[in-house]
Amino acid sequence: MVHPHGGRRRVHVGDLRPGDHACLLFDSDEERALLLGGFLLGGLDAKDKILYLAGEGGPTGHEALLDRCRFPAGPPDLSGRLEIVGPEEDSSGRGELEPAALLERLRAAADRSRREGYRTLRIAADLGTLLRNGRDVHRLLRYEALLAAEFVDDEALAVCQYDLRRCDPAALDALAAAHPRSVEVDPLVRTADLVVVRTFSPPGLRIEGAVDAGSHGHLREALQSVAAVRGDVRLEMSRVEFLDLGGLRLLMTFARARAARHYAVELTGLLPHLLRVITLIGWDRTPGLRLGAAHAY
Amino acid sequence: MPTDHADGTGFVHHACLYGSDEEFLATALPFVRDGLVAGEPVLAATTPANIELLRDALGERAHALDTAETAYFGRRPVERVSAFLRYHDRRARPGRRMRMLAEPMWGGRSARQVAEWKRMESGLNVLLAELPVWMICPYDTRAVSADVAAAACVTHPVRMDGERAHPCARYTDPLAYAAAIGPPPDTAPATAARMGPTADASAVRLFARERAAVAGLTGERLALAEFAVAEAAGYLLAADGARVALRIWEVPGALACELLRDDPHGASVPAFAGFLPPAEAPDPEDGLWLARTLSESLEVCAEGPRTRLGLRLAGLRDAECG
Numbered sequence: 001m002v003h004p005h006g007g008r009r010r011v012h013v014g015d016l017r018p019g020d021h022a023c024l025l026f027d028s029d030e031e032r033a034l035l036l037g038g039f040l041l042g043g044l045d046a047k048d049k050i051l052y053l054a055g056e057g058g059p060t061g062h063e064a065l066l067d068r069c070r071f072p073a074g075p076p077d078l079s080g081r082l083e084i085v086g087p088e089e090d091s092s093g094r095g096e097l098e099p100a101a102l103l104e105r106l107r108a109a110a111d112r113s114r115r116e117g118y119r120t121l122r123i124a125a126d127l128g129t130l131l132r133n134g135r136d137v138h139r140l141l142r143y144e145a146l147l148a149a150e151f152v153d154d155e156a157l158a159v160c161q162y163d164l165r166r167c168d169p170a171a172l173d174a175l176a177a178a179h180p181r182s183v184e185v186d187p188l189v190r191t192a193d194l195v196v197v198r199t200f201s202p203p204g205l206r207i208e209g210a211v212d213a214g215s216h217g218h219l220r221e222a223l224q225s226v227a228a229v230r231g232d233v234r235l236e237m238s239r240v241e242f243l244d245l246g247g248l249r250l251l252m253t254f255a256r257a258r259a260a261r262h263y264a265v266e267l268t269g270l271l272p273h274l275l276r277v278i279t280l281i282g283w284d285r286t287p288g289l290r291l292g293a294a295h296a297y
Numbered sequence: 298m299p300t301d302h303a304d305g306t307g308f309v310h311h312a313c314l315y316g317s318d319e320e321f322l323a324t325a326l327p328f329v330r331d332g333l334v335a336g337e338p339v340l341a342a343t344t345p346a347n348i349e350l351l352r353d354a355l356g357e358r359a360h361a362l363d364t365a366e367t368a369y370f371g372r373r374p375v376e377r378v379s380a381f382l383r384y385h386d387r388r389a390r391p392g393r394r395m396r397m398l399a400e401p402m403w404g405g406r407s408a409r410q411v412a413e414w415k416r417m418e419s420g421l422n423v424l425l426a427e428l429p430v431w432m433i434c435p436y437d438t439r440a441v442s443a444d445v446a447a448a449a450c451v452t453h454p455v456r457m458d459g460e461r462a463h464p465c466a467r468y469t470d471p472l473a474y475a476a477a478i479g480p481p482p483d484t485a486p487a488t489a490a491r492m493g494p495t496a497d498a499s500a501v502r503l504f505a506r507e508r509a510a511v512a513g514l515t516g517e518r519l520a521l522a523e524f525a526v527a528e529a530a531g532y533l534l535a536a537d538g539a540r541v542a543l544r545i546w547e548v549p550g551a552l553a554c555e556l557l558r559d560d561p562h563g564a565s566v567p568a569f570a571g572f573l574p575p576a577e578a579p580d581p582e583d584g585l586w587l588a589r590t591l592s593e594s595l596e597v598c599a600e601g602p603r604t605r606l607g608l609r610l611a612g613l614r615d616a617e618c619g
Contacts, residue, residue, distance in 0.1 A: 242527070297515070
């Protein structure tokens with residue numbers, strides 16, 4: 001199985017900086033939409049030029065790309081800022097990816113964006129759809145290697161998207177290894193003490209840091225954001241340093257509400273003392289609650 | 298057996314001082330048998346020897362009797378209250394009273410523990426007041442001290458002698474009793490680590506964690522010590538304008554903590570706060586219950602306009618919960 005993040009350092013899409021070369025291994029259209037939306041908005045904020053390398057079946061124009069991002073507040077105005085390169089331009093006449101030619105094209109685009117006064121060239125690539133055989137994998141790996149070498153001068157940043165549902169696991173492992181970082185959506189909560197990130201496979205949240213009386217509101221809102229998920233929800237807790245009784249109660253209330261819709265909430269990576277407290281109170285019998293494996297200190 | 302006590306809907310709390318197996322059975326057997334005949338849930342939380350006496354005397358009816366070896370039915374007062382409530386919640390039937398024979402263990406306890414158990418016996422009159430439970434607490438005068446036997450008549454409004462009920466003339470209001478009984482929590486020595494007063498709950502928690510780590514606690518025990526102090530401090534800080542000071546020091550086998558609050562206007566900590574486990578709806582005392590449950594002991598002391606909470610947390614040398 002390919003792990004979406006593996007041993008790579010995670011970066012939130014809003015934290016991408018010039019020089020970053022990160023992969024997105026996804027198997028949820030919702031995750032891709034949120035991430036791509038964050039990527040485009042981040043480019044607007046940072047005054048970057050955006051280049052979208054579309055693969056087979058990818059968006060052919062601005063409108064199609066913005067539709068794919070499902071902006072809740074309506075699509076931003078990207079006119080003049082966004083260039084979309086279709087699959088016929090990524091590859092040779094025979095439909096094969098030409099790494100060197102593509103790199104040349106990116107270099108020219110980077111030069112152009114700099115001359116136009118943009119901070120950097122922000123590349124989103126969806127080239128996994130071009131993979132048909134082992135030779136394609138080899139070419140794509142060559143392209144990724146060239147791209148990685150290109151980033152030493154901080155003139156570009158790139159997110160390479162690979163759909164776990166469409167790519168061969170062995171090829172994905174190799175492609176993922178070509179990226180020093182993996183990108184994920186921006187946190188729902190980010191304070192000095194608490195970070196909560198939406199996760200997608202399976203759907204849920206990853207909670208990191210400390211939850212106390214001062215952050216119950218944040219946790220409640222984060223839980224609310226996955227309240228409409230159809231199906232079970234997983235809360236990944238292995239990086240929770242402290243979770244008070246009030247915070248635990250919020251999780252139990254959430255599980256009960258999910259149980260009313262015949263869905264479960266799984267808590268994974270709980271520290272043993274939290275498991276013990278949950279059991280002490282009898283909350284281990286909360287309807288809808290599933291307690292996954294505990295996490296060592 | 299007179300039924301005037303058995304027909305009410307609230308908590309009925311009787312003591313029974315017995316000096317022989319016969320005296321024990323003279324009260325316990327009709328109490329238990331009448332309950333079983335009436336189809337009431339009946340629990341006997343007493344010594345294994347007394348459970349055997351009861352079973353032998355009940356014959357076939359013994360199959361319907363719920364039993365618990367009393368030493369393991371709540372090791373400490375807060376756990377004892379939780380055990381009673383768990384039993385009640387599991388066995389309660391609408392419109393029906395239940396009976397509990399609940400004999401506390403006194404042998405081998407320290408003076409501090411004896412005071413805590415006496416305080417709890419008195420506190421049950423308040424804590425369980427709404428429950429449809431008839432509880433008789435047997436005290437074995439062959440085993441308990443005269444002081445403990447005398448306290449039974451102060452902490453129970455009625456004493457059973459065989460099947461006859463006698464009001465206890467020395468029965469004392471639980472709040473007044475709790476305030477008067479027992480040694481106050483230890484005060485911090487000059488060498489204790491100190492922080493605050495502060496309104497910052499996470500600063501109190503992190504200081505406690507740091508000191509517990511310095512005392513050698515690690516892993517789960519460290520996390521539980523941090524949790525206990527955090528919840529106790531959180532309870533005190535929930536009052537508007539409250540600030541707490543924390544003192545921590547090591548004593549043999551335990552980490553002692555003192556939380557001090559100059560009570561904001563109108564805020565005070567009831568003596569029996571935090572004895573009831575969390576229910577479905579949140580309660581401000583839930584955190585204090587958890588702090589009590591995770592501590593070896595937690596004492597509340599009102600000192601004029603100031604509240605002092607004394608906690609003892611299992612230390613590095615406590616081999617029991619390792």
